[in-house]
Amino acid sequence: MKEKIKALKKAILDSEKIYLFPHVNPDGDAMGASVALYLALRKLGKKPEIILEENSPANFKFLDKDYSRMDYDSIESADLSIAIDNGDPNRFPERKELFFKAAVTACLDHHRTSKDIFDISIIVPSAAATGELVYELIKELEVELDVEIAEAIYTAILTDTGCFCYSNVTSHIHGIAAELMEVGARNNYVYRMVYETQPLYKVKLRSMAAESIELFADGKCAICHVKKRWLDELGAQKGDTDGIIEIARSVAGVKLAAFLREEDDEQIKVSMRVSDEGNVAQIAEKYGGGGHKKAAGFTLMLPLNEAMELVKKELVTCL
């Protein structure tokens, strides 16, 4: 990795116009890593741009102080394009053409699924966040950290480690966090900006789903659901159900959890999660879905109550 970071450093030093491409529907890592690198490149006297194909999400506006632009159709091509927190052109579909017009292309990412199709592909699955890689790159570039850069990297790390609680956290990550706070990053400010911006309808949707949790198989399995009517009544989107399955999975004693989202009267999207052992991918495959051992899903063309009965029967086979 060290060698590739050095190669990217050289490409940066040789370039003037450097465009950063976070993935669509950018999360805290994509936004934090992009803003941190953007600010570092400005300090180096470069002309960086963050290119988006949608507005910055509301809870990351505190980072993106008008640093991003969406005129990817008309902007002139870059000397260097860098895909941030993704390594797959399908994750920046509208911006693909502009991306590949650049003289040199690169990728900074930590997703195992990313593709080695760039002039410089830095794909490090062991990194907790792309923000960690941006930190290493900024060190290599010898740009001094400031509060704004530090808070952008802190955001990337905080969000991609689930507030330092996921198993991707290392001693090194806490060491970086210590340095970022030394520079002035305000951990609680970042937390409040990112997480205390949940609209009420989202809190209520999660609560309604949590109230639907039903335990079975001696409390080892949990199932919960969201009805289409609830989304309609609350004005919520499908994406607002993200993470609901984790509420069910985290109930004491639960090994396997399933979440059913009613897409239509007889169309149910099923997600499954495993706490420790067990393989839910085999259930997903049986019904034409996909995923991996610990997290998989599929779609059933059944009414909600019938889908629930079927999923309950299948889940117990994984115990």
Place this chain on the structure above:
Amino acid sequence: MKEKIKALKKAILDSEKIYLFPHVNPDGDAMGASVALYLALRKLGKKPEIILEENSPANFKFLDKDYSRMDYDSIESADLSIAIDNGDPNRFPERKELFFKAAVTACLDHHRTSKDIFDISIIVPSAAATGELVYELIKELEVELDVEIAEAIYTAILTDTGCFCYSNVTSHIHGIAAELMEVGARNNYVYRMVYETQPLYKVKLRSMAAESIELFADGKCAICHVKKRWLDELGAQKGDTDGIIEIARSVAGVKLAAFLREEDDEQIKVSMRVSDEGNVAQIAEKYGGGGHKKAAGFTLMLPLNEAMELVKKELVTCL
């Protein structure tokens, strides 16, 4: 503080039987700090005991591997008693007599309200957790950290910093966390043991309260409640409502939040929290309650709906 830690070190080295007294209803900091110090004292060849007046909470049993005892009525007195994560005999009421029978008494705590009534009072409000003070003490004692001690301190820090998200986190805390993980502490294991052990009835109680959230004053205030009937139906205790007010306070745009718990038909316990500015202590005082600017409470002898109307009227005066 350094001098006091040195004094406690001397008292420890001069003692054989050393009893640790975490506060009643012990939380992660009280249990983690106690277990870490207990293990370090054993490594020093001392005879430590953790004295409790109730069983260890289920989610801290992974730390307390039969290290605690409850026979405070019959056990012989100690050479040194240390109050852990509290500095007030009212927080270990049943064990008070045993505590003060010791030749020397001490206190290791970070609560501003603790009392300087011990032979050695180490009360450091700037510490994020008592676990941080135990870490410093163990360093001073020159006891080598091992995985078990490291995970106990990690638990203390994780729980008292809200997973590194509260404003009490410092660069130093992340530095300690880095060292603990270097020694082998498993952050995700600790997280799962502590937090993924919520019984279903607690998840449902929180959800029911969240569903009751009502915004007013242009969304700047939030109010929610728990009915006595809900507690009865779920088999929940009053203590299970801890933290519910934070759900209301964290809704996007909310500056002031109130939580009402129905104790009886005409007895309502009111809690209030402030996000940034505002002083809810003045409301609490007006109704015979107490607290501080950002968190205060009182009791009303009114039916729930009347109490809600009154609290709503009072809250808007703080905006």
